Amino acid sequence: MIQYDEQHDYIVIGSGAGSMCAALRVAKAGKKVLLLEKSEWIGGTTARSGGVMWIPNNPFMKRDGVEDSAEQATRYLDALAEGQPPLRAGTPERRAAFIEEGPKMLQFLAEQGIRLNRVDYWPDYYDELPGGSKPGRTVVSELFNMKELGPWRKRFRKGFLPLPLMLQDALKMNRVKREWPARLMLLRFIGRLLGQVLTGKRFVSAGAALQGQLLKACLAAGVDVRTSMPVTELLTAEERVVGVRAGGHGGSLTFSSKLGVLVDAGGFARNQGLRDRYLPGTKTDWSNTVESDTGDLLEMMMTLGADTEGLGLLLGYQSMIPPGKEDDMIKPGAQKQGAAPHSIVVDQTGVRYLNEGGSYVAFVKNMMDRNAENPSSALPSWIIMDSQAVKKYGIAGIKKKATLQKWAESGYLKTADSPAALAVALNIDPSALSSTIERFNGMVDKQCDDDFARGKRAYDQWLGDPYNAPNASLGKLEVGPFYAVPVLPGDVSTLGGVVTDVHARVLTSGGGVIPGLYATGVAAASPFGQVYPGAGASIGPAYTFGYVAAGHALSTYT
Ligand SMILES: Cc1cc2nc3c(=O)[nH]c(=O)nc-3n(C[C@H](O)[C@H](O)[C@H](O)COP(=O)(O)OP(=O)(O)OC[C@H]3O[C@@H](n4cnc5c(N)ncnc54)[C@H](O)[C@@H]3O)c2cc1C
Numbered sequence: 001m002i003q004y005d006e007q008h009d010y011i012v013i014g015s016g017a018g019s020m021c022a023a024l025r026v027a028k029a030g031k032k033v034l035l036l037e038k039s040e041w042i043g044g045t046t047a048r049s050g051g052v053m054w055i056p057n058n059p060f061m062k063r064d065g066v067e068d069s070a071e072q073a074t075r076y077l078d079a080l081a082e083g084q085p086p087l088r089a090g091t092p093e094r095r096a097a098f099i100e101e102g103p104k105m106l107q108f109l110a111e112q113g114i115r116l117n118r119v120d121y122w123p124d125y126y127d128e129l130p131g132g133s134k135p136g137r138t139v140v141s142e143l144f145n146m147k148e149l150g151p152w153r154k155r156f157r158k159g160f161l162p163l164p165l166m167l168q169d170a171l172k173m174n175r176v177k178r179e180w181p182a183r184l185m186l187l188r189f190i191g192r193l194l195g196q197v198l199t200g201k202r203f204v205s206a207g208a209a210l211q212g213q214l215l216k217a218c219l220a221a222g223v224d225v226r227t228s229m230p231v232t233e234l235l236t237a238e239e240r241v242v243g244v245r246a247g248g249h250g251g252s253l254t255f256s257s258k259l260g261v262l263v264d265a266g267g268f269a270r271n272q273g274l275r276d277r278y279l280p281g282t283k284t285d286w287s288n289t290v291e292s293d294t295g296d297l298l299e300m301m302m303t304l305g306a307d308t309e310g311l312g313l314l315l316g317y318q319s320m321i322p323p324g325k326e327d328d329m330i331k332p333g334a335q336k337q338g339a340a341p342h343s344i345v346v347d348q349t350g351v352r353y354l355n356e357g358g359s360y361v362a363f364v365k366n367m368m369d370r371n372a373e374n375p376s377s378a379l380p381s382w383i384i385m386d387s388q389a390v391k392k393y394g395i396a397g398i399k400k401k402a403t404l405q406k407w408a409e410s411g412y413l414k415t416a417d418s419p420a421a422l423a424v425a426l427n428i429d430p431s432a433l434s435s436t437i438e439r440f441n442g443m444v445d446k447q448c449d450d451d452f453a454r455g456k457r458a459y460d461q462w463l464g465d466p467y468n469a470p471n472a473s474l475g476k477l478e479v480g481p482f483y484a485v486p487v488l489p490g491d492v493s494t495l496g497g498v499v500t501d502v503h504a505r506v507l508t509s510g511g512g513v514i515p516g517l518y519a520t521g522v523a524a525a526s527p528f529g530q531v532y533p534g535a536g537a538s539i540g541p542a543y544t545f546g547y548v549a550a551g552h553a554l555s556t557y558t
Pocket of ligand 1: 539
């Protein structure tokens with residue numbers, strides 16, 4: 001018999017995406033809920049993130065008259081599943097559960113006073129496929145005043161946009177010089193900043209706003225939230241998970257849970273040992289996740305016999321790490337850099353091998369696959385730009401000549417007067433790089449990338465430069481000097497995890513259920529397999545299956 005120090009109705013491990021949604025649902029049903037967070041900070045990588053949720057057929061689309069339906073979303077996800085190996089976590093049933101439950105989850109949050117909205121235009125990442133949406137299916141939190149958290153504010157994890165500025169507006173800031181709507185947006189932002197000074201409010205945006213709202217609601221509903229409480233063991237009795245052991249330096253305690261245990265403890269992006277095993281050649285230093293994303297629970301669940309899927313996949317985000325940026329909370333993303341006109345990406349033999357304008361997950365997967373086929377050929381790859389690109393877009397957002405000069409002197413930024421000379425600096429066969437650029441320029445002339453269809457999708461064009469005609473994504477590399485920077489397979493978390501069913505219950509490799517054990521977030525394998533359908537396709541399903549897990553536990557074990 002396990003002797004428990006404390007007894008609870010429901011335990012949630014981790015304070016990331018979905019955990020607080022689940023905790024809130026169970027607490028609102030009148031149950032005693034305990035949320036244990038390993039870190040001293042609440043919110044996980046989710047609080048640090050953009051916080052957008054990909055939820056097809058969401059009520060905000062209906063409100064705005066944007067076309068979508070469960071059938072359309074099913075067609076889209078089915079099309080994405082085609083060509084993938086058979087999936088155990090991304091089954092048609094789980095995709096259907098996601099499509100059905102996502103809008104209900106949003107409805108539940110709205111009833112709890114959580115303020116959300118849709119992003120007006122963020123195309124699905126494969127918008128050209130049947131059922132794909134060009135306006136997109138992305139939902140985001142309204143701004144949140146951190147002061148509403150009272151003393152808990154000091155224990156809340158910092159987000160990447162601690163400003164009174166919505167993420168979709170931040171993405172349009174670079175248009176201020178050219179567009180009146182962007183200028184008006186800037187004025188409104190300045191007004192809000194001044195308003196903050198006068199009122200003492202402190203608004204945050206993106207993931208911090210989402211998680212901040214959830215934390216406030218959980219605390220109000222009586223959820224017992226404890227930080228610096230890493231779970232170290234899942235406790236079982238008669239093959240059912242019935243509680244956990246957790247604790248820090250002060251010693252460990254045992255906690256019982258009548259309704260089951262939900263794992264939302266992130267992935268393993270910060271565990272080099274697990275990376276070496278499942279993602280060889282990649283480094284924790286390239287990750288944008290929180291330091292506590294160390295895969296503790298993955299190993300514990302595997303010990304209980306949990307099946308896993310996709311552990312070799314990253315929720316990749318291609319990155320540049322210029323000198324001085326190594327320790328930045330968020331490494332400079334290279335997505336827009338490579339996808340901008342007058343820029344291409346090549347491997348270490350000078351060959352283009354992917355659509356630079358594709359989704360970040362597809363980009364990094366292509367890099368990893370390329371490198372696996374031909375070791376040491378694509379990690380890093382090179383972003384090649386001509387001087388038009390650098391003049392218009394800078395490098396990692398920097399246009400200042402002195403900084404670029406410093407980067408060149410450090411050897412990070414390579415520059416030369418011609419593609420052939422640049423190739424020599426990169427240790428690439430000059431004729432290979434020259435002919436890659438020549439071929440690309442020829443395809444720009446005819447406005448058709450025969451090799452990778454770059455610029456064909458609404459999404460590729462959304463990523464590019466809206467002022468670059470006729471295609472926002474395509475521009476020739478023809479004006480010297482030419483530049484190159486390395487691009488690495490960075491990430492915003494791992495993508496694989498334990499296999500779960502339609503109720504978010506953790507399954508064994510034989511397909512059986514581990515009773516009492518649920519998982520959501522990137523602790524669980526993605527319902528979409530190797531493909532990332534749109535912006536928010538991590539946090540959207542994480543919230544949805546957190547909501548589903550809570551509902552199942554409530555209906556099964558009470
Ligand atoms: C800059 C950035 C922007 C991003 N933007 C988006 C976006 O807009 N939309 C999107 O879908 N994805 C986005 N992502 C990716 C997304 O944030 C992650 O995939 C997602 O947040 C993972 O959620 P999670 O709940 O699984 O993990 P997390 O949010 O990391 O939460 C896991 C929590 O579990 C805790 N934990 C770990 N081990 C233990 C233990 N032993 N005991 C107790 N607690 C433990 C951790 O400390 C952590 O707080 C972004 C990521 C970054 C870095």
